[in-house]
Amino acid sequence: MDILQKINALREELNQHNYNYYVLDAPTISDLEFDMKLKELQELEAKHPEYFDEDSPTQRVGGAITKNFNTVQHEYRMYSLDNSYSKEELLEWEKRLHRGLGTDKIEYTCELKYDGASISITYENGRLLRAVTRGDGFQGDEVTTNIKTIKTVPIKLKGDYPEKFEIRGEIILPLEGFARMNQELIEAGETPYANPRNTASGSLKLQDSSLVAKRPLDCLLYSLVGSSLPVKTQFEGLEKARQWGFKVPKEARLAKSMDEILAFIEYWDTHRHDLPYETDGVVIKVNDLHQQEELGYTAKAPRWAIAYKFKAERVSTRLHKITYQVGRTGAITPVANLEPVQLGGTVVKRASLHNADQIEKLDVREGDEVFVEKGGEIIPKIIAVDFTKRDPESMPTVYVTHCPECFTELERKEGEAQHYCPNYYGCPPQVIGRIQHYISRKAMDIEGLGGETVTLLYNSGLIKNYADLYELKKEQVVPLERMADKSAENLINGIEASKQIPFERVLYALGIRYVGETVAKKLAKHYKSINNLANATLMELIMVDEIGERIAQSVVDFFADAENRTLIERLKAYGVQMEIKQDANTSVSDKLAGQTFVVSGVFEKFSRDELKKAIEDNGGKVGSSISSKTHYVVAGDNMGPAKLEKAQQLGVKIISEDEFVEMIG
Structure with a gap:
């Protein structure tokens, strides 16, 4: 056997042993034997650098340094999941599925929801191509070199894998490994980590991949994503992934009814502590992938999946003081300042009290012993008062009447829960908050400029609004605290680069009340430019798909304000993108202008996404569900019976993909 053959044989053998140990949990050799073989391979590779292979098992130790993690667009968006906390909410979800599909014959996959950091890994020709964090769902950070150090992530696949696909999963830190890491830190006299989830998430952004390799991270995979997957159900996808070499938890089960789902939940609510x-x-998912396609997505989550959250941990602690925060919209949020207490792996010192109604409803007072929960296991909230421990002389909480920052009298509009400070242009937290929102990652994503620096620039009198950013000079910024020459240069370059950010993100960055990411995209797509949007009437805005009266009124009010219009004119003059750039390679027509289409079924000539793009490229709108506003349903094979029935009831014309092709010529 020549040297290269020996090296390749050792690589293959070690990859198999890795798979047996980390994925199957069934090692066939001892740790010592494995280490000896790995050492032999390392020595051979060192003597023969011409046979270097970045996918070799010896490269799992890391060593590559990543100074800046590249932002990568997800080819397929990573959605969030809707949460449920009761049997009633699950039954309501099931009813919506029955209505949406027109059948009660639905099979489900039940999987445990892992508490870690979400990851999307792309494979091409059976090799790991790239790994990207969830980010905001549309784009994330590329962390490929760090992910390659995790031994449960295969570098090369085996079996009948597709040419290209993505697999989604969760990077987690097993409890035993986490405890071991903390013990080492304590022995070294250092501060231990707070919880496994945050530690796993933070590990992915370490610049030195050799440090990541030393952490006992694990990767649990749960979902295949791609255009031509060789599976028809979610459960089949899990089994296939396991065969290709991925670590897919064995706890997943098929369920044919809600009773079986509830039995799975009940079992794991008790036994999860044994994991x-x-x-x-x-996480409960509709098993059939075709039914998943029929159900589709809301703006934030798939309709075909839901997360059932186990009851949150609850603790009691003392409420010392209620203070008030001012948000960028002027909304006032009361905050409970608490005696620090351990909750869900973190120390909690503050909790939101939401609004005046919530304080009155719970009758929360300073000095009370209160019960605190993590809402959805993320944001701490006060859920009740322990009245047995209340001081008999305590007085009811009187809600603040004036802004704690600028002392302007607060307003509360009819039908709204929150109080607002109306001093839009003069209240510092509002002004700073709007600029911080403008530069944030999902908006203008200005590199070199963070929230603290914005506060510094504002307090130094260098900026009073986000348009002022474009007039900053390096020599003005350098003298600021903690601002070196290079930092100042990066900040100015980051501001200049933001002029290339596309219009829909600029629109979101402007901070119009109720205009979030999804609404900004819809408005940008519909109106194409800031001028068109600024001149739209209330009624015209309401007629835009999924834009209600509240959003429409907010947009009208924003553009009616002279100062806002001045800011926009300034941004235009600086070169900020204020209209959608048409892709030069896209053939665009207005043949379908004013017409709304719903796509349903499986097609021969197009994928569903290609059909939707063709509709939009030709001026049409794509609806998520059939309504009286729908003009056509483009129907393929296996069109959902509920959609067919709805279309017939409303008299909506059903056309084939061939007829659609004729329409667009």
Whole structure:
């Protein structure tokens, strides 16, 4: 056997042993034997650098340094999941599925919800191409070199894998490994980590991949994503992934009814503490992938999946003081300042009290002993008062009447829960908050400029609004605290680069009340430019798909304000993108202008996404469900019976993909 053959044989053997140990949990050789073989391979590779292979098992130790993690667009968006906390909410979800599909014959996959950091890994020709964090769902950070150090992530696949696909999963830190890491830190006299989830998430952004390799991270995979997957159900996808070499938890089960789902939840609510890693609930998915396509997505989550969250941990602690925060919209949020207490792996010192109604409803007072929960296991909230421990002389809480920052009298509009400070242009937290929102990652994503620096620039009198950013000079910024020459240069370059950010993100960055990411995209797509949007009437805005009266009124009010219009004119003059750039390679027509289409079924010539793009490229709108506003349903094979019935009831014309092709010529 020549040297290269020996090296390749050792690589293959070690990859198999890795798979047996980390994925199957069934090692066939001892740790010592494995280490000896790995050492032999390392020595051979060192003597023969011409046979270097970045996918070799010896490269799992890391060593590459990543100074800046590249932002990468997800080819397929990573959605969030809707949460449920009761049997009633699950039954309501099931009813919506029955209505949406027109059948009660639905099979489900039940999987444990792992508490870690979400990851999307792309494979091409059976090799790991890239790994990207969830980010905001549309784009994330590329962390490929760090992910390659995790031994449960295969570098090369085996079996009948597709040419290219993505697999989604969760990077977690098993409890035993987490405890071991903390013990080492304590022995070294250092501060231990707070919880496994945050530690796993933070590990992915370490610049030195050799440090990541030393952490006992694990990767649990749960979903295949791609255009031509060789599976028809979610459960089949899990089995296939396991065969290709991925670590897919064995706890997943098929369920044919809600009773079986509830039995799975009940079992794991008790037995989750026996698992080697943290889980905070169960994810239930419609098993059939075609039914998933029929159900589609809301703006934030798939309709075909839901997370059932186990009951949150609850603790009691003392409420010392109620203070008030001012948000960028002027909304006032009361905050409970608490005696520090351990909750869900973190120390909690503050909790939101939401609004005046919530304080009155719970009758919360300073000095009370209160019960605190993590709402959805993320944001701490006060859920009740322990009245047995209340001081008999305590007085009811009187809600603040004036802004704690600028002392302007607060307003509360009819039908709204929150109080607002109306001093839009003069209240510092509002002004700073709007600029911080403008530069944030999902908006203008200005590199080199963070929230603290914005506060510094504002307090130094260098900026009073986000348009002022574009007039900053390096020499003005350098003298600021903690601002070196290079930092100042990066900040100015980051501001200049933001002029290339596309219009829909600029629109979101402007901070119009109720205009979030999704609404900004819809408005940008519909109106194409800031001028068109600024001149739209209330009624015209309401007629835009999924834009209600509240959003429409907010947009009208924003553009009616002279100062806002001045800011926009300034941004235009600086070169900020104020209209959608048409892709030069896209053939665009207005043949379908004013017409709304719903796509349903399986097609021969197009994928569903290609059909939707063709509709939009030709001026049409794509609806998520059939309504009286729908003009056509483009129907393929296996069109959902509920959609067919709805279309017939409303008299909506049903056309084939061939007829659609004729329409667009």
